[in-house]
Amino acid sequence: MNSSVSCQIRRRFKLNGMYKGGDLIIGGLFEVQYLKTFPVLSFRTEPELAQCENFYMTSFQQAQTMVFAINEINNNPNLLPNIMLGYQIYDNCLRLGVAFRAATALVSGKEVSLSHLNCTGPPPVIGIIGDPGSTNSIAISRVLGLFRVPMVSYYATCSCLSDRKKYPSFFRTIPSDAFQVRAMMQILTHFGWTWVGLLYSDDDYGKHAAQSFHQEIQLVGGCVAFSEILPSDNNPKEIQRIMSVIQDSTGMVVVVFSTSSYLLPLVDEMLLKNVTGRQWIASEAWATSPVLLDPRLMPVLGGTLGIAIRRGEIEGIGDFLLHLRPDNDPENSMVRIFWESMFGCKIKNEGHEGEKMCTGQEDLSTTDTAYTDVSELRASYNVYKAVYALAHALHDLMQCEEGRGPFSEKTCADKNNLQPWQVVHYLQKVNFATGFGDRVSFDKNGDALAIYDVMNWQPSSDGSIIVRTVGVVDEGAASGKVLTLNEDELYWNFDTRKPPRSVCSESCPPGTRRARRKGLPVCCFDCLPCADGEISNTTDSTECIPCPDEFWSNPDKDQCIPKEVEYLSYEEPLGISLTTASLLGTCFCALVMIIFVHHRNTPIVRSNNSELSFLLLLSLKLCFLCVLLFIGRPQLWTCQLRHAVFGISFVLCVSSILVKTMVVIAVFKSSRPEGKSAMKWFGAAQQRGTVLVLTALQVVICAVWLSNASPTPHRNSQYIRSKIVFECAVGSVVGFSMLLGYIGLLAATSFLLAFLARNLPDSFNEAKFITFSMLIFCAVWITFVPAYVSSPGKYAVAVEIFAILASSFGLLVAIFAPKCFIIILHPERNTKKAIMGRGTQSQ
Incomplete structure (x- = not known):
């Protein structure tokens, strides 16, 4: 293999930038100029390189902030000691093509050829600060991600860049659009605005933000009153239509995801038609836009609330910017262009005749531009945090101790041959606080902790609009309170000077x-x-x-409160009335008994079987007294006794009447020759025995009932759902039916016998009084059954008590009232002669 073979860069691009050497180089991409004109394309010759124009002072301030941060780090003995950082910054001219060329230049280096035969080795830069544009960052990160070169953007907000699989080495110090929508939700939720209108620009930013907004507002229980797209062509008819939608809507709050260029035509139209009284919520794209800070727009946009990139303070940055001076270093062409743009002169004597020449000593402090304004450091503050994030990652990497490293076999990075992916590992774990007090760290997607300033558009004393910071939205706040607002400083553009209500329907109160x-x-x-x-x-x-x-x-x-427990008590009027009636009946029985005892030797008492009369009065007294067991809070013993005492008392009463009737009939028959032997079967012993046997049968019925299915207290909520009826459950319906049925059988027999004997001679005729009394008794208890079944709660007990009292009073009055009438008022009739005389007359 030929040792002279090397990697050759096919072409070098002319890029404006700034450079400073160091042990480790950090790259930077900034939007300093705008590509205004494009070269004429020809298929015969290679196209010329495009020329960048229109210098942006704000973006150059951001680039200089990166230089300032690196210098500050180099002078800090506690951060990266003994290591000098350098920088290589390029201008992307706000064009993807230029940005991509600049990024490749950063990772490939400036050398024309490389000595490595296989073209390998670490890139010249250890990481890149930028690119500010989401589109540029997407394209560049796809390539840099292949080599795991870390890229920390300070302005790219697209949520799509949070995809770690597509962009494994992308980080950013500005929150994504998803966080922006959530931050705006914090404001809406704080003021209870659930019925809001939505306007968004007809571009990717607006459409993606609107989609996220629709999803997020549903999570907080809000709704979109209307959703309209701001046209990109400023169509007058469309603008008027949107204005009418806003005017007709009941939504008092309007959220806008757009830039000022989309929103301005609509605001002008609303101002022209005097459509005011709306609360605007601004996205960070226009929350601090100077284009809309026109005093004439105050009636419409006054009081606007919006979120903006976190404003920070960087100590010493103002003096640093003012001490910038141009030099002849070709690597720092960006400074030369800035100087010429700032003062309208030429650095070198190569311009046209008559052009102003720069001395290089012009005073920047005399200028009033976005470059020298450090009162609103927002994007520049993000640049500052991005540089420090890389520096802290490198510092942690350098502090690694062998045997305790994070890589395979607990190794550390080779400090003499750093690999970008190693820096990415440490960058993912950085966690530090800036001098301004903000904490910087990245989540698993490379996104920084979301933090925004809340802005409020307020009128100033000179009539202009000023944008004042009135709060912070900080998802990483130590207190856990995401939104902090100083509501005393808020300006509301309404007559009430209070926040508006914007709900489709007012909240439903408890209940x-x-x-x-x-x-x-x-x-x-x-x-x-x-x-x-x-x-x-x-x-x-x-x-x-x-x-x-x-x-x-x-x-x-x-609230759920305990149900009212209902039972027939002694304290209520109905209970008092029934108790009084019961005691009166008992007293009447006692009074009659006293009268009969006092006149026991008189014919009218002796002729009516005085022993049975006293037994009947005693049983009636028990009937009256058993009523007291039915009144009051049911307890086990009262539930068991009330029906037993009632049943036995009434059987004793009715059986006495039955025997009394039978005695009357026997006496009449004994007065005839053929019936003289009838009375031997109805002597005193037989009468007592008959009453005892008939009563004993009821005692047996009650004993069997109580032993097998005893009545018990029962809390019944079936009658009245809002109350608990405290009653005595009968336990066994069969037992209760037998008790009542036996009484009814005896009463019916007594009534039948008395009815048949009603025409007996007056001297012996008590049968017609018994007939009348049993007629009352049967009528009361026949009507009792349906009334008892249909009466709810305590009224069923009242019906039973009424039946007891009515039948008892009926028996007492029908049987004993005529006798007491004669004894007390007509004693002359209470003689044997008078009684026999009546008998003779009646025959």
């Missing part, structure tokens, strides 16, 4: 739920009250939550 309006976005809804038994305890709840079984919704439907 209601949202019901979406058909055909409208989710932000347009009606507020419907929750149903009984359901609550919503948050604002804008989409559904109501059912309360647990033993809870119910309060009147406002925002």
